[in-house]
Amino acid sequence: MDIIEEFIQATDRCTEQICSMQPLEIEKQKALISWNVNQMEQMVNDQQAAIMQLDNLEKQRIHAQCQAGFSGLSANEILKRAPQPVHDRLAASFQALREAAQKLKLYNKKANEFAKASLQFLQTVSGKRVQPATRTTYSTNGAQNNGWNRGSSLKIRI
Structure with missing residues (x-):
């Protein structure tokens, strides 16, 4: 198989995985709305x-990408250098x-906004200060990675 073809297929597999994660974000929102702890734990897993x-x-x-x-x-730099037969x-x-x-990020943002609102509600009801998590849901180490702009990584695993 051609090296560039392998790169295209690897990129497509990432896209497929991200698309398969979108329903998980919707389920996460449902779990947060339901306040069902078992459902929330399953969603986290x-x-x-x-x-x-x-x-x-x-x-x-x-x-x-490196092999190619x-x-x-x-991505834009790759497209400038890509041979015409595979450019499109x-x-x-x-x-x-x-x-x-972008779609997954939007779903995640909505779920996080709901989670923060829920924490504020709990704080109001309980009279205790509840802190929302400070890490991004998709971060493996809690840090932002600018590699997204250089084609080296998905931004914080989306």
């Missing part, structure tokens, strides 16, 4: 498994990845 799978796929994508000679390049396929693959990531 499912989400952690999906994040770990995405992390592995992203590592494979980055490896394929695009190490450290952004790469552009479509990158666009699908961007759209899936």
